[in-house]
Amino acid sequence: MRKQDMNRDWIATARTLSEALPYLQRYAGAVVVVKFGGNAMGDEDAMAEFARDVVLMRQVGVNPVVVHGGGPMINDLLGRLGIKSEFVRGKRVTDKATVEVVEMVLTGLVNKRIVQAIMDEGGRAVGLSGKDDDLMVCVADDPELGFVGKPVEMNVQVLRDLFAAGIIPVVAPVATGMAANETFNVNGDTAAGAIAAALKADRLLLLTDVSGVKNENGEVVTQLTPADVRGMIAKGTISGGMIPKVETALAAVEGGVRATVILDGRQPNACLLELFTDHGAGSIIRSTEPRVKPRAT
Secondary structure, three states: OOHHHHHHHHHHHHHHHHHOHHHHHHHOOOEEEEEEOHHHHHOHHHHHHHHHHHHHHHHOOOEEEEEEOOHHHHHHHHHHHOOOOOEEOOEEOEOHHHHHHHHHHHHHHHHHHHHHHHHHOOOOEEEEEOOHHHOEEEEEOOHHHEOEEEEEEEOOHHHHHHHHOOOEEEEEOEEEEOOOOOEEEOOHHHHHHHHHHHHOOOEEEEEEOOOOOEOOOOOEOOEEOHHHHHHHHHHOOOOOOHHHHHHHHHHHHHOOOOEEEEEEOOOOOHHHHHHHOOOOOEEEEEOOOOOOOOOOO
């Protein structure tokens, strides 16, 4: 590379950092809950990039919480163990044998992979589940589904203690129940939304394998209000697997989260684009709070 080309690259990098200053100031000390899942979890390079972004967020004063899923890994182990799954209205029935596998995979294999990835990028991370310090207490969401939980009690002081120590919490969506020795599997988006609401987080970022909420023309809608979302559901514009995600987003915003963003986790540096640029990286759902500058469309 010629020297002048290198200088142009450095100038562009410096300009990007300078333009990020209002956002770095805006999010200093803020709590940002990130639901991590999808294809990125199975790709080592994508995992490393995500971990690097989270470490950078912590480095510039953001308090990130990572909440993760792990459905493909659970399916793989269930298959190898010969445990067959039954489904009710498209949802897996989680019996005692299944919830034991879920707990092993989420709190063991998946959780520790993410913790290690963050550590490898120079951050400090601690893995825990909803069971630890009664972070998340659940009841059965639907008796027909067995041990699938709905959070009813949140105890997030342990997360605040980790923030104070400069540590990034990585949370597996496995929770305790109201009765003794109960374990519940919790949908990852649901768990992230409940944690974000309990923390009154500044942002909930739901990383997905799609580019955001789309209108009837298939175009991503970059800014939405709760009324917009409900109208799109009623018209059938939002359907299928996007419905539970926007419902989580709405519940989080109504529970005290400033805004929820549904964004494409396959896009490089998606979290950084969303937080530290005026372009953003997906569909933001909020009531009235303005950005530092209007989001570009």
